[in-house]
Amino acid sequence: MVTRRLIVCLDVKGGRVVKGVQFESLRDVGDPVELARRYEADGADEVVYLDISASFEERSTLLDLARRTAERLFIPLTIGGGIRSANDVARALRAGADKVGVNTAAVESPEILTECAVRFGSQCVVASIDAKRHGESWLVYTRGGRTPTSLDAVTWARECVRRGAGELLVTSIDRDGARTGYDLELTATIANAVDVPVVASGGAGSPSDVCDALVRGRADAALVAGILHEGVTTVQHIKTEMAHNGIPVRAA
DSSP states (O other): OOOBEEEEEEEEETTEEEEEETTEEEEEEEOHHHHHHHHHHHTOSEEEEEETTTTTTTOOOOHHHHHHHHTTOOSOEEEESSOOSHHHHHHHHHTTOSEEEESHHHHHOTHHHHHHHHHHOGGGEEEEEEEEEETTEEEEEETTTTEEEEEEHHHHHHHHHHTTOSEEEEEETTTTTTOSOOOHHHHHHHHHHOSSOEEEESOOOSHHHHHHHHHTTOOSEEEEOHHHHTTSSOHHHHHHHHHHTTOOBOOO
C-alpha cells in the first residue's frame, strides 16, 4: 500500500522562513536550512521551500538556499516561487531541488509545464495552484495569492496534468494560516478529477486535520507549516495520529 506523505512547508522571504494568515501579516520564524534539518530529523517525508515574494517582486528563487539545504538534507526538496521558464527549473534542479513548483508562469504560459516535463520528466514538475472560493467553485490566483484570474481551479488542475505536471500542490487561500482545517471539498474535487498525486495545503490546525485531508480530502500528501513552527504539534505526533487512523505512513 502506498504511504501517505507529510510535507513540511517553509515559506521563505528575504532568506528567512515566515508565516502569516492568507498570505499576509508575515512574521519571522527562523532559518530555512536549520528548520529543514530539524523537521527531517523529526520524520518529515519531504520539505518544500516557497519563495512567496519572488513572483511578485520579479526575483529569482533563492538558488543558494537550495544548494545549502541539499548539502544537508536527505529527503526530497521542492523549490517554488519565481520560476518563470524551463531554464529556471533547470537551475533549481542543478542547485539540488528534487522537484520544482510552478504557479504564475504556468498560468501565463502553460507550455512551460510541457517543456519541463519533456526535458526533466513529469516526476519533478509540480503545478502549484492557489485557489479561493467564489460561489460554488474556486478561482485560481497568481503572484503569491495576490492576483485573481478567471481560471476555474478544477479545470486548470486537469489542464496542468494534461500538459505534463506530475503532482499538484493545491493551496486554499481561504484557509491559509487560519488553522480551521483544509478545504476538503476543494482537495477532494481536484483529487477526483486528476490521476496524479494531490498535496493538500492551507488550514492545518491539528493532527486530525491532516488525517481528514488524507482520508476525506482524498489527498496523497498534506502540507503543514505554522502548527509545527510554533510548537502546536510535531511531525512525530502527526504521524502517530495518522497511523492510529489506519493511514499508511512511513515511520517517523
